[in-house]
Amino acid sequence: MGQLATRREECRICGSRRLSRFLDLGLSPLANRFLQQDQLDDEEPRFPLDVFLCADCSLVQLLEIVDPAFLFRDYIYVSGTSDTMRAHFSSFADEVTRRFAFQSDQLVVEVASNDGTFLSNFEGRGLRLLGVEPAVNIAEIATERGIETINEFFSEDVGERIRTEYGPAACILATNVFAHLDDMNGFVRGLLEALDHEGIFIFENSYVRDMLDHLEFDSVYHEHLSYFSVTALSALFARHGMEIFDVQHQPVHGGSLRVFVKRQGASHTVTDAPARFCAEERDSGLCDFETYEAFATRVYELRSSLMNLLNSLRGEGKRIVAYGSSAKGNTLLNFMEIGPDVVTYLVDKSPLKQGTFSPGMHLPVLPVERLVEDRPDYALILAWNFTDEIVSQQQDYIEAGGRFIVPLPTPHIIPESR
Numbered sequence: 001m002g003q004l005a006t007r008r009e010e011c012r013i014c015g016s017r018r019l020s021r022f023l024d025l026g027l028s029p030l031a032n033r034f035l036q037q038d039q040l041d042d043e044e045p046r047f048p049l050d051v052f053l054c055a056d057c058s059l060v061q062l063l064e065i066v067d068p069a070f071l072f073r074d075y076i077y078v079s080g081t082s083d084t085m086r087a088h089f090s091s092f093a094d095e096v097t098r099r100f101a102f103q104s105d106q107l108v109v110e111v112a113s114n115d116g117t118f119l120s121n122f123e124g125r126g127l128r129l130l131g132v133e134p135a136v137n138i139a140e141i142a143t144e145r146g147i148e149t150i151n152e153f154f155s156e157d158v159g160e161r162i163r164t165e166y167g168p169a170a171c172i173l174a175t176n177v178f179a180h181l182d183d184m185n186g187f188v189r190g191l192l193e194a195l196d197h198e199g200i201f202i203f204e205n206s207y208v209r210d211m212l213d214h215l216e217f218d219s220v221y222h223e224h225l226s227y228f229s230v231t232a233l234s235a236l237f238a239r240h241g242m243e244i245f246d247v248q249h250q251p252v253h254g255g256s257l258r259v260f261v262k263r264q265g266a267s268h269t270v271t272d273a274p275a276r277f278c279a280e281e282r283d284s285g286l287c288d289f290e291t292y293e294a295f296a297t298r299v300y301e302l303r304s305s306l307m308n309l310l311n312s313l314r315g316e317g318k319r320i321v322a323y324g325s326s327a328k329g330n331t332l333l334n335f336m337e338i339g340p341d342v343v344t345y346l347v348d349k350s351p352l353k354q355g356t357f358s359p360g361m362h363l364p365v366l367p368v369e370r371l372v373e374d375r376p377d378y379a380l381i382l383a384w385n386f387t388d389e390i391v392s393q394q395q396d397y398i399e400a401g402g403r404f405i406v407p408l409p410t411p412h413i414i415p416e417s418r
């Protein structure tokens with residue numbers, strides 16, 4: 001293998017070198033690189049997980065760039081598996097088509113279209129649909145279900161190819177991908193290549209304010225290169241003659257932004273939301289380094305309190321497993337060094353993950369049914385953003401005496417007492 005990671009010296013939006021580190025989560029393996037049994041003895045690549053704030057544009061970011069070809073090669077997050085996300089994508093698609101009343105035969109593109117779950121919500125509306133998805137195995141799933149998919153990373157070249165081969169796009173969508181990009185400026189140039197003059201870019205991504213407010217340090221992993229505020233995003237688009245014309249706060253993934261972007265000069269009305277978000281961010285210290293330092297202190301305190309809880313339960317002879325082998329879960333497990341001595345195994349609904357081992361801590365991943373068969377005393381919910389869904393689906397486990405541990409923002413147990 002060649003060099004797997006490089007270290008950036010400048011802010012990926014504005015090029016500034018005034019970057020300060022506020023959080024150090026240690027050397028961490030790739031959060032989505034689940035291992036097969038025969039890989040367990042191989043040396044596992046680990047990379048620093050350090051988070052920085054840019055003093056000039058306020059972008060919160062990682063500077064360690066793992067080669068995307070390595071990072072996403074065997075990516076196995078499949079969006080179709082969660083009920084919460086299916087419902088979210090469906091209402092998102094409804095809002096977009098209602099609000100923008102696209103003409104039939106207009107082109108709607110999704111970048112990092114995954115298995116086509118989101119785009120499939122636009123079927124039956126007379127639109128032409130196109131996915132762009134770099135992961136070979138996942139692009140194949142989308143193609144099999146009838147969503148035409150370009151198997152590439154989106155770039156300026158791919159933007160140009162879309163315009164040439166399919167015509168200019170009326171709408172480009174991206175959910176939880178914008179944060180994965182190192183070359184954000186190149187990506188925006190690609191949008192300008194592909195979009196019609198009135199074309200819009202709509203994307204969703206985690207909101208840095210929620211990360212701070214709810215102590216969601218586990219949204220930090222090597223795929224997530226940026227942690228967005230509206231302030232930083234506005235700076236990015238302004239560099240390219242684009243502007244944010246609306247922003248909404250969404251509850252998914254622990255709190256996300258839904259951002260609507262157009263060319264400056266296109267006719268879509270600019271709402272008061274972008275300016276309001278920026279003012280609130282300034283007032284709540286989202287541009288100040290001290291705010292991030294205080295966040296880091298709370299993260300280190302959380303580690304102590306969660307480990308105290310788990311260790312005291314272990315001391316009482318309780319058996320603990322973990323629920324949901326999400327990437328964020330692996331950040332938490334590795335940062336807190338929760339291995340098989342603390343948590344016996346992980347359960348997960350995705351058949352692609354079952355039979356594998358979690359990165360770094362090497363917890364075996366078993367089917368969710370195991371929870372009811374085996375009845376461990378506690379299940380630590382790593383996919384805490386799906387807590388309500390998990391608890392409602394696992395009533396049999398709870399009725400049999402099982403309890404869940406929600407790790408953050410303050411570790412707590414569901415049901416509280418029995």
Ligand code: ZN
Pocket residue numbers: 011012013014015016054055056057058059
């Ligand atoms: Zn910057």
